[in-house]
Amino acid sequence: MFVACIDIGGTFTDLVLYREGADLEIHKSPTTPGMFERGFIDVLEVAARSHDMALADFLSKMNMIVHGTTVSTNALVEGKVAPTGLICNAGHPDILTLRESPRKRAFNIKIDFPPPYIHRSRTCEVRGRIDSMGNEVEGLNDDDVRAAARHLKACGVEAIAVCLLWSIVNSTHECRVREIIEEELPGIPVTLSHELNPIPREYRRTISTAINASLYPIVSEYVGNLTRALKKAGYDGELLIANCVGGMMPPEEIVARPIYSVMSGPTLAPIAATSLTDASNVIVVDMGGTTFDVSALRDRHLVVTPEATFGMEMLGIPKIDVRSVGAGGGSIAWVDVGGLLRVGPHSASAVPGPACYGRGGTEPTVTDANVVLGIIDPDYFLGGRIKLDRAKAEAAVGKIAKQLKIGLMEAAYAIYTTTNHNMIGAIEDITVNEGIDPRDSYVVSGGGATACHIGDMARILGIKSFMVPRFAAGLSAYGGLISDIRWEETGTLNTTDRDFDLAGVNRLLASLKRRGGAFLKRSGLDAKWQRFEFAFQGRYLYQSWDIEVPFDLPEGKFAKGALAELVAAFHAQHERIYTIKDEADTVEFTTWKVRAIGDTGGKARRGSPLSPQQGKIRPKSSRNIYFDKGYRDVPVYDASLIGAGAKLEGPAVLELPTTTILLLYDQKVQVDGQGNILVDLVREYSQ
Numbered sequence: 001m002f003v004a005c006i007d008i009g010g011t012f013t014d015l016v017l018y019r020e021g022a023d024l025e026i027h028k029s030p031t032t033p034g035m036f037e038r039g040f041i042d043v044l045e046v047a048a049r050s051h052d053m054a055l056a057d058f059l060s061k062m063n064m065i066v067h068g069t070t071v072s073t074n075a076l077v078e079g080k081v082a083p084t085g086l087i088c089n090a091g092h093p094d095i096l097t098l099r100e101s102p103r104k105r106a107f108n109i110k111i112d113f114p115p116p117y118i119h120r121s122r123t124c125e126v127r128g129r130i131d132s133m134g135n136e137v138e139g140l141n142d143d144d145v146r147a148a149a150r151h152l153k154a155c156g157v158e159a160i161a162v163c164l165l166w167s168i169v170n171s172t173h174e175c176r177v178r179e180i181i182e183e184e185l186p187g188i189p190v191t192l193s194h195e196l197n198p199i200p201r202e203y204r205r206t207i208s209t210a211i212n213a214s215l216y217p218i219v220s221e222y223v224g225n226l227t228r229a230l231k232k233a234g235y236d237g238e239l240l241i242a243n244c245v246g247g248m249m250p251p252e253e254i255v256a257r258p259i260y261s262v263m264s265g266p267t268l269a270p271i272a273a274t275s276l277t278d279a280s281n282v283i284v285v286d287m288g289g290t291t292f293d294v295s296a297l298r299d300r301h302l303v304v305t306p307e308a309t310f311g312m313e314m315l316g317i318p319k320i321d322v323r324s325v326g327a328g329g330g331s332i333a334w335v336d337v338g339g340l341l342r343v344g345p346h347s348a349s350a351v352p353g354p355a356c357y358g359r360g361g362t363e364p365t366v367t368d369a370n371v372v373l374g375i376i377d378p379d380y381f382l383g384g385r386i387k388l389d390r391a392k393a394e395a396a397v398g399k400i401a402k403q404l405k406i407g408l409m410e411a412a413y414a415i416y417t418t419t420n421h422n423m424i425g426a427i428e429d430i431t432v433n434e435g436i437d438p439r440d441s442y443v444v445s446g447g448g449a450t451a452c453h454i455g456d457m458a459r460i461l462g463i464k465s466f467m468v469p470r471f472a473a474g475l476s477a478y479g480g481l482i483s484d485i486r487w488e489e490t491g492t493l494n495t496t497d498r499d500f501d502l503a504g505v506n507r508l509l510a511s512l513k514r515r516g517g518a519f520l521k522r523s524g525l526d527a528k529w530q531r532f533e534f535a536f537q538g539r540y541l542y543q544s545w546d547i548e549v550p551f552d553l554p555e556g557k558f559a560k561g562a563l564a565e566l567v568a569a570f571h572a573q574h575e576r577i578y579t580i581k582d583e584a585d586t587v588e589f590t591t592w593k594v595r596a597i598g599d600t601g602g603k604a605r606r607g608s609p610l611s612p613q614q615g616k617i618r619p620k621s622s623r624n625i626y627f628d629k630g631y632r633d634v635p636v637y638d639a640s641l642i643g644a645g646a647k648l649e650g651p652a653v654l655e656l657p658t659t660t661i662l663l664l665y666d667q668k669v670q671v672d673g674q675g676n677i678l679v680d681l682v683r684e685y686s687q
Contacts, residue, residue: 001063003605004047005480006040007265008070011289011330011350012448013039015047016477024481024607025050026474026658028382028448031289031350036071037226041233056234064600065235066480068242068265071222072215072258076310081214084159085152086118087145087177088206090125092165096210100203100314114312117210122155124148126164126177134170145177149184160185161213163193163206168492171195189216196257197317199591200492204306208316212259219258223251238524240485240600244319246271246302247486247597250523259317262310266293267320268479269446270302275482275603276469276676279442283427283463285454286475287447290347292327294426295320296441298576304548306537318488318548318593323430327422329367329449330354333415335403343418355396356388364400366449368393369415372408374625375452375653376660377636383657409626417628420457427461435579438463446475451661455650455679459664463681470610470675473658481605485598487519490591496541497567497587506557508592509534513556516596525598533595538570541586548593549573610675613643625653625662639677646671649682 003018008031017025027047032039041055048058075081088095096116116123126148128140152160160181167174171194178190191213193205227239240248242264254261269286274297282297296303305321307314326345330353333343343366348354352361356371356378370376371393378388394408401411431438443466445454451468458466471478489512495501513532520530534553537546549569567587575581619635632651639654639661647670650663654677661677663669668682 002061003064003481004062005066005477006043007068007477007480008036008039009288010328010347011353013043014474014477015043016471016474016481017047018481018605022608024471026471028658033350037229040226041229059233059235062235062237064238066240066248068268068476068480069261070265072219072261073263075215075218076262082158082217083156084118084161084210084214085122085124085155085157086210087124087126087148087160087162089129089165090127093120093123093125095203095206117207117313122152122157124151128173130166130170130173132166140173140176142180145180146184149181153185158217159189159213161191161209163209167194168198168200198490198492204314204316207314208259211315212257215258219261220255223255227251242268242480245486245488246320247484249485249487262315263319263322265476266322268476268483269293270295270297270320271483272475272479273297273444275606276444277442277467281441283431283438283441283443285443285445285450287450288328289330290328290349291324292423292426293322293324294430295322296430301550306546306548323426325422325426327419330365333364333400335400341404341414341418343415343422356390356393358389358392362396364396364415366415366419368396369412370452372397372412373416374623375662380655413626413628420453423453424457424460444469446472448473448659451659455662455664455667459666465680468661468677482602484600484602485520485523485525487516487596489515489594489596492591495589497563500563502558505592509557509594512592512594516594520596520598523598529599531597533597535593536589537591538587538589540582541588546590547573547577606674609673610644613646617642617646617648642671644671644673
């Protein structure tokens with residue numbers, strides 16, 4: 001039986017296939033914007049043909065499919081979300097207008113104040129109030145709710161978000177609002193803030209509720225189309241969809257909480273890194289067709305941020321910290337009005353794609369530059385399945401050369417180096433700007449295009465070691481293949497280390513654990529396959545920002561002596577993030593989390609070990625590659641024929657069907673037992 005993970009990217013849809021006793025396989029087909037389910041089926045057909053099977057027969061042998069989707073991400077990027085209404089407390093219609101000032105860009109006067117996520121014309125106030133202790137100060141006015149429902153119906157909304165004050169401690173008013181809306185507007189989906197994101201911060205709870213509501217019709221339609229397409233093709237096995245907290249969920253669960261599918265694909269890359277290296281601190285990079293994504297592992301823990309942003313909006317929910325810039329293989333190079341070369345953020349995408357694809361694209365892209373420089377062999381793209389057109393790449397890059405009044409090769413190299421520095425900026429954002437020296441980290445390089453660039457980037461950053469996984473071009477898909485089912489339950493209980501509410505915290509954690517266990521049970525996992533992780537969000541008294549601190553709960557509840565360990569863990573985490581701590585200050589605990597994790601057996605899906613290298617490694621050919629000082633004749637190796645333990649030094653090119661690895665003069669390679677390319681710095685860079 002097979003297990004597959006399918007990750008839809010900006011240019012290609014990737015499939016990584018596992019079968020017990022066989023090696024992992026990677027398959028690709030072009031992404032189909034607007035009809036992503038078609039590209040999903042297309043890549044399954046590519047995999048089926050590789051096994052000489054009809055699609056229906058292939059799917060009959062498929063035990064499970066996991067999927068990283070970009071539908072919600074694309075909807076937010078393009079602003080193509082469902083028209084949504086917001087119901088809030090009387091006197092609070094400007095929550096989304098005034099918003100919460102971000103820590104970054106707070107004083108950037110060049111940014112226009114953004115419009116609210118839901119326009120004021122579709123924001124309705126209702127009378128009624130709950131206080132911070134959960135007491136009803138004023139009863140909910142049902143007539144206000146019915147009037148709001150009629151108004152929103154006239155506005156043509158397709159979903160409604162409800163966020164009332166202190167619903168996290170008393171949800172009766174929000175629940176009553178839903179009952180009335182279901183009477184007045186049957187069939188319109190309603191998202192309640194206390195169910196989706198029970199945290200005390202008003203803006204974060206409101207914006208997450210609004211985004212979730214606006215994505216519900218889109219994600220629901222996509223998942224429905226996908227499941228129908230799979231059923232029609234002959235698949236009746238289990239389907240799991242990636243979420244942004246580092247795991248998988250059944251389709252019905254992701255439909256109920258579609259905001260958790262935002263940026264879910266890139267969050268799978270750090271999951272993959274956890275099984276690829278034992279290094280403590282890891283930078284994970286993934287260059288696709290449209291974006292370059294950067295994430296990290298710190299002390300082998302996934303970095304979860306409660307302050308994730310998307311454009312000018314905060315998501316309001318925790319997610320794996322992934323930073324993205326518009327620097328992919330399809331990113332378009334252009335010259336600005338000041339005569340400076342820029343690359344991205346606009347992309348040629350899958351349609352029409354880079355000029356060298358020959359599908360009608362004429363703009364110069366990063367892939368075109370790599371073809372012109374000789375880094376990518378136009379006759380061996382995707383192992384020769386796609387023939388690239390060097391002449392069209394040269395014509396596209398020639399536009400840049402003409403504008404800058406330089407030679408063709410100089411223009412291509414300028415695109416190459418500009419792209420590298422764009423990606424270096426993203427790496428520095430998650431390391432240097434967070435107080436971390438990238439030179440102290442190990443790098444896992446994923447994405448089909450990254451290996452053409454990572455050698456130069458590592459040299460500039462001073463990184464001494466990095467890995468190009470054997471299936472780098474499907475790193476996120478591999479992460480989905482090995483990931484667990486994962487969900488996070490959150491609860492609010494404010495207490496401090498001076499008057500710690502031990503009993504209250506234990507009750508809350510027990511409740512969260514029960515809810516997490518119920519989620520795993522709905523996902524078909526018995527207790528023996530379940531485990532739980534715990535964390536709290538805290539701050540020094542009167543601080544504005546919380547930080548997340550993981551903790552262990554081996555006995556299932558806190559004992560009396562546990563407070564000292566929690567406080568010490570907070571001080572240590574605060575010092576790590578901000579370089580300072582104040583052990584004399586009061587620690588305030590605000591939010592408690594339980595992560596429910598269900599083992600799907602993913603850790604065993606690593607493929608067969610690679611056979612040891614036999615004899616001397618010989619290049620299959622050589623070719624001229626343009627570096628900053630001109631052409632150099634570089635040996636080219638077929639990396640699929642290199643065995644475990646093999647060693648060689650740059651400059652060299654290692655080719656796999658789905659990626660090309662460029663080694664520089666200061667780098668050497670060793671192949672590990674799984675076929676991953678381990679690269680180390682051996683001497684100072686010199687040409």
